Amino acid sequence: MRQRDTWLVLVVLAIGLLALPFMTDALLGRGWVRILDFTLLYIMLALGLNIVVGYAGLLDLGYIAFFAVGAYCYALLGSPQLGLHFPFWVILPLSALLACLFGVLLGAPTLRLRGDYLAIVTLGFGEIIRIFLNNLNSPINITNGPQGIGMIDPIHLGSFSLGSTHELFGLTLPPVHLHYYLFLFFTLLVIFVSLRLEGSRIGRAWMAIREDEIAAKAMGINTRNIKLLAFAMGATFGGLAGGLFAGFQGFVSPESFGLAESITVLCMVVLGGMGNISGVLLGCLLLVVLPEVLRHGSGPAQQLLFGRSFVDPESLRMLLFGLALIVVMLWRPAGLWPSRQHRSELTAKDNLTKSSRDDRT
């Protein structure tokens, strides 16, 4: 009976996810399907960061840099910029691999130190990568500087191009819909990998390190290598999402990879619930919808309250994200939808004092 219920839920969910772009298109318009695609990209990013921050407890403040590495790798290997046009199935793994390599290069010197150093080194890396992308246009033009790289090849699966509208089974599938299904596939893959990692030996080692590194070391965990693995894995997911982003967008420029984006992804993980996949999904949904609401709602609301508009939606968004990080950490450190295990760890002390108090009375 229960088995059948689970299957039923899964089937309904699958049909829902498959029909989602059509329903969105019909109800809200094509623009929202695009937002849907970006939500999936953000989910991949957030789940990647979740491995680093949520499972292993390492703070990565320049996560978007790996996204940038993936995106530029894709852009360089599949655009007129260098005159290279490799197929999708070659570029995408390369993007992920290159991001992974950067992750290892960055993590290796810092991960044997305390976590604080990693935070600041990644913050620095996020800035540096932008400086390089902005300036590597002279004397040899590699990244085309602040103008960015355009005319990136649309994603091709064999001879099937996702860049143009197709007719399949009597359905009209415009590019945004096609990308949705591709991204959905990769998102599900990332979710699956995350789920399998969570309960695995490696996943448990990450959580052990997060809770007490010395104890974890005493239990025979090679903490440096396991931390490096978490960091590299997060970077790989970032690079993967970056490659997809470049292929979807057809254009990359250094502007898309600022600190604000890193903070956005961090906020998704922290707000939703560090270390909990459903929590991270919730965080992504909330933080993708919020800016849209702000874009339409903040102007009129300010007009109504103060008679004029003080703050543009973009600033308001960053302000709210910053506040959210503070407020969540102070009052709900495990996030809106905490993982069961993490919650018990974060509140273990309170339970202890409470129960001892109960004993006395």
Added chain:
Amino acid sequence: MDTFFQQIINGLVQGSVYAMVALGYTMVYGILGLINFAHGEVVMVGAMVALSVIQLSISYGLPPILALLIGLMVSIAACMALGYSIERVAYRPLRKAPRLAPLITAIGVSMVLQTLAMIIWGREYHAFPSLLPNGSHILFGAIITEVQILIILVALAMMGGLLLLVHRTRLGRAMRAVAEDPSIATLMGVNTNSVISTTFMLGSALAATAGVMISANYGIAHYYMGSVLGLKAFTAAVLGGIGNMYGAMVGGLLLGLIESLGAGYIGDLSGGFLGSHYQDVFSFFVLISVLIFRPSGLLGERVAERS
């Protein structure tokens, strides 16, 4: 040869600013063992507040020197209040929480400060009025402006004052005691919380001064100036040995020199491939190299490798 001395002078000026900001990082680290991510933004707030106050006082017709002094005082006061509030809001409630928590609130605070500054002062670069006589002197064939001389002197005076405070006063002794062991210091009758607050306020006062100095030197202030500056000052603190005050000073000066010499010669060294806009990259590579080869820094005795 002229370039060489010119870059040395620029490096010393830049380095003394780094040193003052690095002191803020290192003092907080010495006492609490955490990196105050929001420190760079305090520098930015210091510069911006000073800018507004100076513009206001000039519009009232005050003489430039007086305007600068008032601006500096107000911005120091504002930043001390800011430093105090940051500690109260973002760090104190989390003193016993897992390590990750204060790091995340700190980045939240710096995001909030940066965005607020952007809302208040706008996205544009502000010209910082030049209030001091625009004279300059020739030293070893290099030009040093009076502003630069003043920056070096003020930095030396403030750092000297800080050292006296830490080594010769009651408060300084309390600070050193808390850095050594907070719980034992409490047992000895030190009010740990107020010492920690004072440390944040001292660091913020230095940061405000540094913010005014750097804006006066370059003649611009901008809402985004804090993050890169903070990153470099942190590098300086790590280079000197984080937690060690002399280390912060030495590291700051050294980083300033490395950076300006590097920027001056990178074009020649790489055969024109890389230009001086890669200046900001140096501090990052210094940081990585220090972390690889000598994580405890040049003067650090504490082992950085602990969890």
